[in-house]
Amino acid sequence: MALTMFSDCSSSTTARLLPLNRTGSGFLHLRGSSATLLHLNPRNPRSLGVISTQRCQSSYSPTVAMTTETSAKVIDGKAVAKQIRDEITSEISRMRDAIGKVPGLAVILVGDRKDSATYVRNKKKACEAVGITSYEVRLPEDSTEQELLKYIAEFNANPSVHGILIQLPLPRHMDEENILNAVRIEKDVDGFHPLNIGRLAMRGREPLFVPCTPKGCIELLHRYGISIKGKRAVVIGRSNIVGMPAALLLQREDATISIIHSSTENREEITRQADIIISAAGQANMVRGSWIKPGAVIIDVGINPVDDPNSPRGYRLVGDVCYDEACKIASAITPVPGGVGPMTIAMLLSNTLSSAKRALNFE
Amino acid sequence: MALTMFSDCSSSTTARLLPLNRTGSGFLHLRGSSATLLHLNPRNPRSLGVISTQRCQSSYSPTVAMTTETSAKVIDGKAVAKQIRDEITSEISRMRDAIGKVPGLAVILVGDRKDSATYVRNKKKACEAVGITSYEVRLPEDSTEQELLKYIAEFNANPSVHGILIQLPLPRHMDEENILNAVRIEKDVDGFHPLNIGRLAMRGREPLFVPCTPKGCIELLHRYGISIKGKRAVVIGRSNIVGMPAALLLQREDATISIIHSSTENREEITRQADIIISAAGQANMVRGSWIKPGAVIIDVGINPVDDPNSPRGYRLVGDVCYDEACKIASAITPVPGGVGPMTIAMLLSNTLSSAKRALNFE
Numbered sequence: 001m002a003l004t005m006f007s008d009c010s011s012s013t014t015a016r017l018l019p020l021n022r023t024g025s026g027f028l029h030l031r032g033s034s035a036t037l038l039h040l041n042p043r044n045p046r047s048l049g050v051i052s053t054q055r056c057q058s059s060y061s062p063t064v065a066m067t068t069e070t071s072a073k074v075i076d077g078k079a080v081a082k083q084i085r086d087e088i089t090s091e092i093s094r095m096r097d098a099i100g101k102v103p104g105l106a107v108i109l110v111g112d113r114k115d116s117a118t119y120v121r122n123k124k125k126a127c128e129a130v131g132i133t134s135y136e137v138r139l140p141e142d143s144t145e146q147e148l149l150k151y152i153a154e155f156n157a158n159p160s161v162h163g164i165l166i167q168l169p170l171p172r173h174m175d176e177e178n179i180l181n182a183v184r185i186e187k188d189v190d191g192f193h194p195l196n197i198g199r200l201a202m203r204g205r206e207p208l209f210v211p212c213t214p215k216g217c218i219e220l221l222h223r224y225g226i227s228i229k230g231k232r233a234v235v236i237g238r239s240n241i242v243g244m245p246a247a248l249l250l251q252r253e254d255a256t257i258s259i260i261h262s263s264t265e266n267r268e269e270i271t272r273q274a275d276i277i278i279s280a281a282g283q284a285n286m287v288r289g290s291w292i293k294p295g296a297v298i299i300d301v302g303i304n305p306v307d308d309p310n311s312p313r314g315y316r317l318v319g320d321v322c323y324d325e326a327c328k329i330a331s332a333i334t335p336v337p338g339g340v341g342p343m344t345i346a347m348l349l350s351n352t353l354s355s356a357k358r359a360l361n362f363e
Numbered sequence: 364m365a366l367t368m369f370s371d372c373s374s375s376t377t378a379r380l381l382p383l384n385r386t387g388s389g390f391l392h393l394r395g396s397s398a399t400l401l402h403l404n405p406r407n408p409r410s411l412g413v414i415s416t417q418r419c420q421s422s423y424s425p426t427v428a429m430t431t432e433t434s435a436k437v438i439d440g441k442a443v444a445k446q447i448r449d450e451i452t453s454e455i456s457r458m459r460d461a462i463g464k465v466p467g468l469a470v471i472l473v474g475d476r477k478d479s480a481t482y483v484r485n486k487k488k489a490c491e492a493v494g495i496t497s498y499e500v501r502l503p504e505d506s507t508e509q510e511l512l513k514y515i516a517e518f519n520a521n522p523s524v525h526g527i528l529i530q531l532p533l534p535r536h537m538d539e540e541n542i543l544n545a546v547r548i549e550k551d552v553d554g555f556h557p558l559n560i561g562r563l564a565m566r567g568r569e570p571l572f573v574p575c576t577p578k579g580c581i582e583l584l585h586r587y588g589i590s591i592k593g594k595r596a597v598v599i600g601r602s603n604i605v606g607m608p609a610a611l612l613l614q615r616e617d618a619t620i621s622i623i624h625s626s627t628e629n630r631e632e633i634t635r636q637a638d639i640i641i642s643a644a645g646q647a648n649m650v651r652g653s654w655i656k657p658g659a660v661i662i663d664v665g666i667n668p669v670d671d672p673n674s675p676r677g678y679r680l681v682g683d684v685c686y687d688e689a690c691k692i693a694s695a696i697t698p699v700p701g702g703v704g705p706m707t708i709a710m711l712l713s714n715t716l717s718s719a720k721r722a723l724n725f726e
Contacts, residue, residue, distance in 0.1 A: 198560035
């Protein structure tokens, strides 16, 4: 345990899980940075050639003999998300000029959960910033399924709406599966419809939409020129919204995948075989330095609050991966916040644009 | 390589791939058998309590020091399939007595491929044997998609038909995806519809049907009382009809899965970690003894012809796994033929019965 005694990762037991679509503040816990030029992936013209990379520097001092100070590249999701939003803005501007139309996204919120209201507000703001028209419906907590289904049917029929998003969780008296299945597959910008998941799983089939968070994870790998084909990839977590579709996406790109979950016994040993780790377990600092193969790439989807008396809010957000320890072993890593978080909304905007292009036959 | 020098597994390079749904003759290459009582799985009342097990005995004599002669249980797919067909027969008889109706299965064959005609004939015979009414349509090779779709629409509308099976492969001028998607999801007894695959992948969702061959693999594990939860499972192959759904099924039962495919580099090392191996690679004798962890359970889906001048046909069928070598290391193994092969049709009959029960509201 010597490896962990000076690390900042001992508070995992006090963590409680936040919803995965909670977007972070974007504040990066970086204590230093050094600009380096990225290795470009020649097969991917979208690779980041212009964004300089940071290298993480942690407070963690390993007590074992590590004479060469290594430091992982920081995968800057905030910067990539901004670049994507800029690309989307310019595409929508081109669309408006060419055919006089823009994409539309409808968001339906049932009840008055504060966190859900915040997400909806953020999505609306993000839409406005890139030029997507947003439609919003707020229904009271005690609405019936029929009322909700009526609004879904209206948005399904409205040709100005290219994406429909039902903010989850729904009130308990509603059947989530039933509600989500009512969204037309052509407007399922969340990508949660089983028909989209089925196509994602099948070779030779193309999903209309890929779920936003896992799509954001893969996009980060692409944009940083990290090759996936033939790599060992371990996905921690098998949720419908992150872990499972992330594994299917990695397999579509010819990675050899293993999926770790609550029934897996030797998680550390399996994770240590991975060239690429995508963690969506929702457990603060679960993945320690000893779990990581030297040089591995880490995409940390977890956003977990841990107690922090030094913070004005009394807590701070950390990932599933012990960042301080991982920085010394991995070759690249996403910070929390500022890693995968900002990518989720960017991918939602991207899916909405794709949907509008398809519906309007605009290329 | 000493381990392989006396084995029967050196002819893999001469193998060519046969379609996976080719059903074997059922002949078992067993040179000896010893009746033993199976360990029953208390959680599964369908565990085989009545079928005695055989232990495999191979011609292979390892040259390394193995003082204790071990011998894997033979997982007898032929016997299990017969038991399942008997159960189906009795259920259909109960249905006929209670409501005067029986399940119906429609099979559509386009073109005159001899192998396809044989499969269709076998399916028809299997239906008749258990009391399922079979409907058959044969269309000429040069039929149009529209003609085929017309028959599918008729069967979709026919309440006496509970399952529709399009024999693959279709002629080249037809769009397979388009044709398969035309089959009503409630009659997709093959389980290949992306909506079924999506539900199979998602937690909390239930597919209406599970593809027959992978369902047969899991059924063999269940009936032999082999526990899956928490086990390391390696699936070799990621096809839409076997590998991918087999992996999803294993994960649904809480195995920790890894999927090996053509881009995987260290297949042997990964396979050796598995407690359960399902191989659907279509490569004769690819999995050697050295790939297998002692005590692993092996489900061999491959049916590969290899040259055999001693056979009247000039060839014989072998699996993906070198049976002679595996017998000495695994704790249980399916033979080829007589393992997974007979299960595929049994699962098709089972899916058709389930479909009829659902449609007729019969429990």
